[in-house]
Amino acid sequence: MKLSDNKATLSFSNGKAAVELPVYEGTMGPDVIDIRKLYGQTGMFTYDPGFLSTASCQSAITYIDGDKGELLYRGYPIEQLATNCDYLETCYLLLYGELPNATQKAEFDERVTRHTMVNEQMQFFLRGFRRDAHPMAILTGLVGGLSAFYHDSTDINNPEHREIAAIRLIAKMPTLVAMAYKYGIGAPYMYPQNNLSYAGNFLRMMFGNPCEEYKVNPVLERAMDRIFILHADHEQNASTSTVRLCGSSGTNPFAAIAAGVACLWGPAHGGANEACLNMLEDIQRNGGVAKVGEFMEKVKDKSSGVKLMGFGHRVYKNYDPRAKLMQETCNEVLAELGLEKDPLFALAKQLEKIALEDDYFVQRKLYPNVDFYSGIVQRAIGIPVNLFTGIFALARTVGWIAQLNEMISDPEYKIGRPRQLFTGHAPRQVQPIGQR
Numbered sequence: 001m002k003l004s005d006n007k008a009t010l011s012f013s014n015g016k017a018a019v020e021l022p023v024y025e026g027t028m029g030p031d032v033i034d035i036r037k038l039y040g041q042t043g044m045f046t047y048d049p050g051f052l053s054t055a056s057c058q059s060a061i062t063y064i065d066g067d068k069g070e071l072l073y074r075g076y077p078i079e080q081l082a083t084n085c086d087y088l089e090t091c092y093l094l095l096y097g098e099l100p101n102a103t104q105k106a107e108f109d110e111r112v113t114r115h116t117m118v119n120e121q122m123q124f125f126l127r128g129f130r131r132d133a134h135p136m137a138i139l140t141g142l143v144g145g146l147s148a149f150y151h152d153s154t155d156i157n158n159p160e161h162r163e164i165a166a167i168r169l170i171a172k173m174p175t176l177v178a179m180a181y182k183y184g185i186g187a188p189y190m191y192p193q194n195n196l197s198y199a200g201n202f203l204r205m206m207f208g209n210p211c212e213e214y215k216v217n218p219v220l221e222r223a224m225d226r227i228f229i230l231h232a233d234h235e236q237n238a239s240t241s242t243v244r245l246c247g248s249s250g251t252n253p254f255a256a257i258a259a260g261v262a263c264l265w266g267p268a269h270g271g272a273n274e275a276c277l278n279m280l281e282d283i284q285r286n287g288g289v290a291k292v293g294e295f296m297e298k299v300k301d302k303s304s305g306v307k308l309m310g311f312g313h314r315v316y317k318n319y320d321p322r323a324k325l326m327q328e329t330c331n332e333v334l335a336e337l338g339l340e341k342d343p344l345f346a347l348a349k350q351l352e353k354i355a356l357e358d359d360y361f362v363q364r365k366l367y368p369n370v371d372f373y374s375g376i377v378q379r380a381i382g383i384p385v386n387l388f389t390g391i392f393a394l395a396r397t398v399g400w401i402a403q404l405n406e407m408i409s410d411p412e413y414k415i416g417r418p419r420q421l422f423t424g425h426a427p428r429q430v431q432p433i434g435q436r
Contacts, residue, residue: 233399310372
């Protein structure tokens with residue numbers, strides 16, 4: 001963060017003295033006005049619901065330019081990482097700031113692989129949940145519960161504890177997500193297998209069974225790995241900010257990540273691809289491809305209340321750079337599994353075609369986003385819709401940890417304490433109950 005020669009002046013129409021505020025420059029993106037002393041100087045706060053114009057921290061991890069459709073992890077374009085690296089390389093980059101060399105990659109891969117098993121008591125913990133519980137409810141409990149098993153890595157202020165907690169969380173999340181799935185369908189758990197890749201191991205734990213050998217399909221393995229890379233981090237979004245806010249109190253890393261899982265569960269955040277598939281299934285039930293045109297007309301009619309899920313993005317104003325990568329993967333997976341003519345996927349393709357060609361959607365930049373394609377890919381692989389957000393949490397865990405560790409290492413960090421504009425009652429007196 002560099003102090004700019006530029007300064008901001010805040011003036012008041014009531015004759016109150018103007019206040020000069022310092023301006024800081026980042027490497028890229030908008031400059032920021034430093035308002036840390038604003039309350040002391042003026043007795044006033046800023047008002048910014050949703051923090052949409054507020055930089056809550058300085059960070060060197062992820063950069064997004066929504067107007068350009070640009071996403072960088074530690075300066076590297078997402079397109080290059082998704083094409084040339086695997087997920088664990090991306091994890092190393094997010095955690096340590098640089099891509100690993102061959103030796104560093106081998107050592108990191110080995111560390112993660114050796115921590116993929118979870119304590120056997122996790123099986124008994126799972127039994128406390130109903131079989132039909134939402135996987136995110138289970139995952140929130142399991143991740144928070146990890147702190148009960150690993151007392152040796154719960155001091156957030158100890159760099160060694162943060163390091164081992166990071167490895168444990170990255171390694172164990174696929175195991176926990178797969179266990180939540182297996183528990184829900186009443187199938188036996190599959191232990192991790194150390195000779196498989198991170199994504200391959202996850203697929204085996206999800207879809208393998210003890211009765212026969214599971215052969216990992218390399219196309220599905222690459223697809224899963226790409227989903228993980230594309231969702232690994234996304235700057236200061238709701239769940240990342242939740243992890244930072246939770247961690248700012250000094251709570252243990254497992255509790256902070258569990259808070260992120262809980263936030264991600266919301267349909268406005270990680271539940272977006274689940275909402276997208278539910279929309280597709282609703283259209284399919286109501287007539288399928290033949291009714292797509294009719295559905296899109298309802299979308300254009302704001303009074304209809306019909307929403308188009310999986311199109312456009314709050315941050316990316318032109319296009320989501322992850323969507324093109326996921327579109328390639330989507331086509332590869334459907335071709336590999338022979339599902340190009342599956343009714344639901346044919347329906348998705350028709351929706352995609354209209355959104356990319358119809359002036360209404362083109363002018364409003366309602367292009368298919370990453371959630372649209374990743375939902376289709378996951379369903380094709382066999383992942384149930386209610387587990388989509390769990391996969392997202394698995395992928396995002398490394399981003400949460402990297403952001404948490406960055407915050408704790410920042411000498412300027414303080415416990416989060418947002419302010420408010422109070423609009424309730426002025427002071428009043430409690431009356432005896434008979435006079436109320």
